[in-house]
Amino acid sequence: xxxxxxxxxxxxxxxxxxxxxxxxxxxxxxxxxxxxxxxxxxxxxxxxxxxxxxxxxxxxxxxxxxxxxxxxxxxxxxxxxxxxxxxxxxxxxxxxxxxxxxxxxxxxxxxxxxxxxxxxxxxxxxxxxxxxxxxxxxxxxxxxxxxxxxxxxxxxxxxxxxxxxxxxxxxxxxxxxxxxxxxxxxxxxxxxxxxxxxxxxxxxxxxxxxxxxxxxxxxxxxxxxxxxxxxxxxxxxxxxxxxxxxxxxxxxxxxxxxxxxxxxxxxxxxxxxxxxxxxxxxxxxxxxxxxxxxxxxxxxxxxxxxxxxxxxxxx
Amino acid sequence: xxxxxxxxxxxxxxxxxxxxxxxxxxxxxxxxxxxxxxxxxxxxxxxxxxxxxxxxxxxxxxxxxxxxxxxxxxxxxxxxxxxxxxxxxxxxxxxxxxxxxxxxxxxxxxxxxxxxxxxxxxxxxxxxxxxxxxxxxxxxxxxxxxxxxxxxxxxxxxxxxxxxxxxxxxxxxxxxxxxxxxxxxxxxxxxxxxxxxxxxxxxxxxxxxxxxxxxxxxxxxxxxxxxxxxxxxxxxxxxxxxxxxxxxxxxxxxxxxxxxxxxxxxxxxxxxxxxxxxxxxxxxxxxxxxxxxxxxxxxxxxxxxxxxxxxxxxxxxxxxxxxxxxxxxxxxxxxxxxxxxxxxxxxxxxxxxxxxxxxxxxxxxxxxxxxxxxxxxxxxxxxxxxxxxxxxxxxxxxxxxxxxxxxxxxxxxxxxxxxxxxxxxxxxxxxxxxxxxxxxxxxxxxxxxxxxxxxxxxxxxxxxxxxxxxxxxxxxxxxxxxxxxxxxxxxxxxxxxxxxxxxxxxxxxxxxxxxxxxxxxxxxxxxxxxxxxxxxxxx
Numbered sequence: 001x002x003x004x005x006x007x008x009x010x011x012x013x014x015x016x017x018x019x020x021x022x023x024x025x026x027x028x029x030x031x032x033x034x035x036x037x038x039x040x041x042x043x044x045x046x047x048x049x050x051x052x053x054x055x056x057x058x059x060x061x062x063x064x065x066x067x068x069x070x071x072x073x074x075x076x077x078x079x080x081x082x083x084x085x086x087x088x089x090x091x092x093x094x095x096x097x098x099x100x101x102x103x104x105x106x107x108x109x110x111x112x113x114x115x116x117x118x119x120x121x122x123x124x125x126x127x128x129x130x131x132x133x134x135x136x137x138x139x140x141x142x143x144x145x146x147x148x149x150x151x152x153x154x155x156x157x158x159x160x161x162x163x164x165x166x167x168x169x170x171x172x173x174x175x176x177x178x179x180x181x182x183x184x185x186x187x188x189x190x191x192x193x194x195x196x197x198x199x200x201x202x203x204x205x206x207x208x209x210x211x212x213x214x215x216x217x218x219x220x221x222x223x224x225x226x227x228x229x230x231x232x233x234x235x236x237x238x239x240x241x242x243x244x245x246x247x248x249x250x251x252x253x254x255x256x257x258x259x260x261x262x263x264x265x266x267x268x269x270x271x272x273x274x275x276x277x278x279x280x281x282x283x284x285x286x287x288x289x290x291x292x293x294x295x296x297x298x299x300x301x302x303x304x305x306x307x308x309x310x311x312x313x314x315x
Numbered sequence: 316x317x318x319x320x321x322x323x324x325x326x327x328x329x330x331x332x333x334x335x336x337x338x339x340x341x342x343x344x345x346x347x348x349x350x351x352x353x354x355x356x357x358x359x360x361x362x363x364x365x366x367x368x369x370x371x372x373x374x375x376x377x378x379x380x381x382x383x384x385x386x387x388x389x390x391x392x393x394x395x396x397x398x399x400x401x402x403x404x405x406x407x408x409x410x411x412x413x414x415x416x417x418x419x420x421x422x423x424x425x426x427x428x429x430x431x432x433x434x435x436x437x438x439x440x441x442x443x444x445x446x447x448x449x450x451x452x453x454x455x456x457x458x459x460x461x462x463x464x465x466x467x468x469x470x471x472x473x474x475x476x477x478x479x480x481x482x483x484x485x486x487x488x489x490x491x492x493x494x495x496x497x498x499x500x501x502x503x504x505x506x507x508x509x510x511x512x513x514x515x516x517x518x519x520x521x522x523x524x525x526x527x528x529x530x531x532x533x534x535x536x537x538x539x540x541x542x543x544x545x546x547x548x549x550x551x552x553x554x555x556x557x558x559x560x561x562x563x564x565x566x567x568x569x570x571x572x573x574x575x576x577x578x579x580x581x582x583x584x585x586x587x588x589x590x591x592x593x594x595x596x597x598x599x600x601x602x603x604x605x606x607x608x609x610x611x612x613x614x615x616x617x618x619x620x621x622x623x624x625x626x627x628x629x630x631x632x633x634x635x636x637x638x639x640x641x642x643x644x645x646x647x648x649x650x651x652x653x654x655x656x657x658x659x660x661x662x663x664x665x666x667x668x669x670x671x672x673x674x675x676x677x678x679x680x681x682x683x684x685x686x687x688x689x690x691x692x693x694x695x696x697x698x699x700x701x702x703x704x705x706x707x708x709x710x711x712x713x714x715x716x717x718x719x720x721x722x723x724x725x726x727x728x729x730x731x732x733x734x735x736x737x738x739x740x741x742x743x744x745x746x747x748x749x750x751x752x753x754x755x756x757x758x759x760x761x762x763x764x765x766x767x768x769x770x771x772x773x774x775x776x777x778x779x780x781x782x783x784x785x786x787x788x789x790x791x792x793x794x795x796x797x798x799x800x801x802x803x804x805x806x807x808x809x810x811x812x813x814x815x816x817x818x819x820x821x822x823x824x825x826x827x828x829x830x831x832x833x834x835x836x837x838x839x840x841x842x843x844x845x846x847x848x849x850x851x852x853x854x
Contacts, residue, residue, distance in 0.1 A: 036740060037733075039462040045773045047462055082373060083538060084366035084522030090538055152575050164576040165567060166540060264567045266539040273568070274363060274539060278374070279733035 004313070005304055012300045019292040020072070024065050027281050037279045038081055077289075078282035082275075087286040091271060095290055097167055098256060098267035100179075102294075104187035105194070105252055110245050112191075113198030117241070120199070121206025122229035132199070140196035144255040148189040148262035155185060165264035182265075189259040194248040201244045202237060209233040239310040246302020250295050353853050354560035356835070359573040359585040363539050363566030366522040369506040370448050371459035375844040378500040380542055380564055382845055384431075385506035385527035388422050388441075388482075389498045391757065393841035394554070394850055400609070400660050400757050401841050403498050407436060407507060407528065408482075417489035417797040418472070424480040428551045430509035431532040438476040443510040445474050445484075455513050463503030466760040467496045470794075488795050491802040492662070495758040500845065530555045530849050531562055541565040558837065558852035577601060577830055583853070584831040584838070590649045593828065601830045606840045608827045609660025610755040611653045612710070614820040615765075615779040617743040617750075620693065627685040629817035632748075633671040634678035635721045641713050642823050650823040656762070656813045658755030659824040660842045662799070663806035670814045670821065678721045690722025693748040697727055698735035710751070710822070725749075742772035743779050750778060753825065757843065759806060763790055766813070781818040 035051040052058050056067070071078070077087035120132040156164045162185050209215065210233065218232050257269035264270065268287050275283035307313050364377040369385045372378065382393075388408040391401035405411075408422035428436040446453035448460045449468050470493070472485040486493065497505055512526035525533045530550045534543035544562040565582065567573045570589045576582040578599055588596055597603055622628045638652035654670045657663045682690065697711040711727045718725050725748065730738065735752070743750055754761050764770050767787040770777040786809065793805040813819060829840060837850045 033737065036737070038459060048773075079519075082365040084368060084371070084519055093537070094539065149571050152572070157575050157578055160579065164579050164581050165572050166565070261569050262572055264540075264565075264569065264572055266537065271539055274566075276731065277362070277568075277733060278365065279737075 001307060004307055008300055008303050012296055015296055016293065019296070020069065020289060021065060023285055023288045023292070024068055025061065027285055028061060028064070034081065034281050037281075072289075077286040080280055080283045082278040082280045082283070087282045090283060091268060091286050091290055094266060094268045094271045094287075095294075097265065098260070098269065099294070101183065101186055101190060101256055101260070101265055101267055102249075102252055104183050105190035105256065106245075106249070108187055108191035109194045109198055109248055109252065113195045113245065114202060114241060116195075116199040117202035117206055117237075118229050118234075121203035122210065122225065122233075124207050124210060133203075136196040136199050138196075139192045140200070142192060144189050144192065144258040145262055147192055148186070148259050151185050151189060152262070167266055182263075186256075186259045186263040186265050189262070190252055190255045193255060194251050197251070198241070198245055198248060202241045205237045205240045206233060209236050212236075239306050239313075242302055242306040242309060246299055246306070249298035249302070253291055253295060355563060356559050356561070356583050356848065356851050356853070357563040357565060357581070358848065359565050359567045359576055359582040361566070361573075361587055362568055364536075364542055364564065367525040367533070367536075368457070368518075368521040369504045369508065369525075369527075370444075370457045371463055371503060373463075373502050375501055376566065378504065379845045379848075380544065381504065381506070381525070382500055382529070383531040383544055383562065383848065384525050384529040384533060385504070385508065386529050387497055387504070387506040388424075389494050391498045391841075391843065393843060393845070393847035394839045395841075396839055399664065399842060400662075401843060403494050406498075407441075411494075417491075418486045420484045420486070420493065421477070422482045422484070424482060425551065426480055428528055429549070430507075430512070430528050431526050431547060432509050432512055432515075434509045434511040434526075436507070436528055437479050438482045439479075440507060440510050441482045442474065442476050443513070444505075444507045447508070447513065448505060455518055457518055460503055464505060466763070467499075467503075467505050489797045490794055491796045491799060492758045492760065492794065495662075496760060499756065499758060501756070530557050534561065539566070555847070555849045557849045562848055574830075577832065580832060583835050584829060584851070586827070586829050588828055588830045590647045593647070593649070593830075596830050600833050602833055602835065604829045604831070604838055604840045605649075605826050607651065607659050607824050607842055608844060609658055609757050609842055610753050610825055610844070611656075611658035612650075612751060612753050612822040612825070613653075613656060614714075614822060615739070615743060615750045616781075616818060616820065617748050618780045618782060618818075620743070620746070620748050622685070622687055622691050622693075623748055625685045626817055627681050628687065630671065631678040631681040631685070631721060632718065632723065633817055633820045634674045634681070635723070636714060636717045636820060636822070637673050638822060639673065641710070645709055645713050646823065646825075649826045649828060651826065653821040653824045655810045656766075656819055656821060657759070657806060657810050660757050661755060662759050663803040663810065665807075668810070671817075675717075675720050682721055682723075687722070690724060692724045692726075694726045694728060694746050696735075696738065696744070696747045696750050697729050698732050698752065699729055707751070714749070723748075739776055739778045740772060741778075749820075751822070759793065762809070763794075766790060766809070766818075779818070781816070783812065783816060783818070785812060 033048065034057060035048045035055060039047055039051060056064060075088060079085065080087050080090050083090060116132050116136065120129040123129050152164060155161045163182055167179060167182050215228055215233060218228050223232065256267065257272065259265065260267045260269040261273055268290055272284060272287035275287060360376055360379060362374065362376050364380050365373045367377070367381065369381050372381055386406045388406060389403050390406040392404040393401050395402050407425055407428065409425045410423045412421045424436065424438060424441065430436060434440070447455050447457050448464055449471060450456055470486045470488055470490045472487045474482070474484045477483050507527065508521060509526040512524060513521060516524045530547055531544035532547045534545040536542040542564045546557045546560050550556050567576065570587070573582070573585045574588050574592050574596065577585045593603060616629050617623055642650040642652050655668045682688065695711050695714060698707060708729060715725050715727055738744065739750060739752060764775045765777050766781065767777065767790055768782055768784055769775070769787060771780055772778055789805055789809050793802050793809065796802040796805065827840070829838065831838060834854045835851060836854055837852050839850055840846055
């Protein structure tokens with residue numbers, strides 16, 4: 001098992017190096033010119049060329065990448081063009097805000113995903129199963145930017161239960177409660193479609209397990225349906241549940257991008273969006289890299305967990 | 316039954332007292348947040364601010380904050396009501412003299428003004444700032460400002476400290492717009508930073524520690540969330556002393572979120588609500604303030620694109636477009652048709668001027684005359700819009716329909732705003748007839764970037780390769796005139812030639828909209844891309 005995990009870690013590092021190159025190259029080849037962005041509209045072509053030279057943008061791509069990578073290893077992500085401050089400073093807080101949002105939505109995804117799966121898969125073809133399946137179908141098909149705005153109109157504007165935007169951390173009366181109130185709607189919006197996917201996949205795992213002989217024998221021994229679902233089959237459902245839940249991390253990121261914009265949640269997604277709009281290449285690079293790292297590391301953890309949970313894969 | 320004796324009386328009295336005290340305390344805790352709220356104005360704007368160093372600032376949104384923290388020699392009076400162009404008023408200079416040859420400006424500086432950090436404002440501070448903007452050998456030179464501020468300092472010859480409160484600027488040639496350019500803002504603005512602050516925080520540190528002389532001081536900022544400005548109680552201009560303590564600017568790109576924030580009271584004011592929401596917001600009791608802004612949406616025509624080489628084709632395209640219908644039905648009153656390249660609010664703008672009639676039948680004939688009776692195929696390269704734009708895609712669809720009616724079949728391709736500006740800087744690509752961005756200022760310096768042959772890509776934004784050398788001469792002579800009347804005369808000549816050549820098709824002047832809660836009063840909407848928030852208060 002240890003060897004398998006070490007292999008995974010090596011693979012992860014290789015993936016990260018690949019990702020860093022792709023991020024670097026993609027921005028290098030995308031339309032637009034850093035030097036012109038910095039100098040503004042009135043700059044002459046000579047001045048743009050001079051700045052390109054000064055910034056080293058005229059050197060071969062691989063050499064630029066090497067320098068960028070070396071700086072990256074020192075923790076230097078460059079300087080934001082639009083803000084004039086180091087990128088690491090800009091995105092540090094954003095990462096925490098995003099992790100908070102991701103954590104909350106991941107929690108919703110796994111807890112409600114498993115709950116709904118157990119309730120529908122465990123009682124296959126019951127009315128509850130049908131209702132939950134319908135609800136999951138609905139959640140899976142709602143785009144987050146639409147769902148977010150509808151939730152805002154219902155709970156923010158009509159019912160006035162939750163605030164409209166921001167994280168509330170800078171408010172004078174910032175408490176855990178204030179932040180939590182700001183967090184609920186964006187977290188639900190972000191989690192919705194992933195939750196549905198987790199519930200549906202795990203539901204079929206439950207249905208498969210319910211047909212196994214050991215479940216019949218458990219029933220014959222007089223165990224209650226509740227006990228069979230929550231204890232007997234759960235253990236065998238867990239590996240596939242953990243795998244599908246781990247895969248959701250990536251999807252959560254893309255939904256978080258939308259809910260961060262709709263709810264003005266000051267996370268890495270919103271910063272990425274601002275960076276793209278303002279042509280702030282170093283910020284875009286930093287944000288994409290941060291997202292890639294969390295994504296890859298999240299998948300690594302899910303992998304390790306599912307290896308640990310599944311005796312067949314422990315080797 | 317309660318016996319009323321001395322002991323009981325004391326109990327009752329104490330009870331009353333403590334009860335009264337409790338009520339008083341409760342009411343205090345109730346009123347104080349309300350009071351704090353009354354003293355805070357939170358404004359939802361279209362995007363978060365960029366860097367806060369005025370000499371290299373970039374976006375129009377950023378200037379909404381900068382104009383409250385920094386000042387220059389002169390300013391545009393954004394509180395003046397019912398004007399087409401904000402008048403130029405003294406700011407850190409009390410008065411000025413212009414020499415007979417219009418080349419030397421002597422500024423008498425205001426005495427007794429200090430920067431937010433206590434540093435005094437004087438001629439030395441002015442020199443420090445000019446050095447920072449224009450002198451490459453200066454210790455604290457800001458290299459980025461040379462390009463960004465070339466429209467201000469392009470004609471600069473020299474400058475010097477005459478005495479503590481007199482400062483002199485010499486130009487190479489007269490510039491009829493020099494004071495306008497000194498007072499303007501936007502991307503890069505010649506406003507004064509505390510020299511002590513530059514020394515303390517370093518050149519880059521000013522981006523996060525802005526220190527000026529304006530009516531608001533920098534409070535705190537959380538990037539991507541909000542920027543808090545605090546009232547400068549020692550501000551010199553009584554007229555602009557803020558009526559509230561804290562100004563909070565929150566960048567909220569999603570327009571629906573801005574509108575919902577206003578409706579729930581999280582925001583006191585928002586800029587640029589969606590045209591589709593105006594009626595709803597008004598019905599909910601919000602106050603709407605609308606007014607034109609010194610901007611124009613012109614279409615760049617590509618002179619290198621086959622059919623468009625013929626002026627008759629360009630004229631036919633212009634005649635095919637129903638500008639009035641567009642502003643009425645598509646923009647729903649948030650725009651008025653624009654005629655001629657000179658923009659509303661800029662020098663020489665004439666409300667009576669008309670360029671091309673709306674005449675699709677005539678356009679068809681003209682097109683046939685030019686040899687295209689069945690029209691041709693082409694493409695519209697369009698942007699999804701920048702800061703203040705809402706749904707410019709619909710504009711392209713409107714054009715597609717109007718051009719289609721005379722047989723010109725156009726595809727639409729959409730790009731994000733950043734990419735779009737890069738494309739414009741590179742020049743209109745092959746196969747594309749038209750591009751469009753919003754532009755226009757209270758001065759005419761932006762025409763220098765789009766009309767002369769010297770501004771063809773990559774050296775400017777004459778992106779349709781409009782080739783008329785006369786433009787170069789006329790623009791230079793308009794700048795070098797010594798009176799406004801003379802300048803306007805030349806600008807009208809420029810406008811008429813551009814119309815005759817059909818180099819651009821002006822579409823409309825946008826009406827900018829601020830929506831605010833009913834208790835918010837005193838806001839004055841200037842015909843500018845930004846507004847002065849000092850006069851706002853809550854009832």
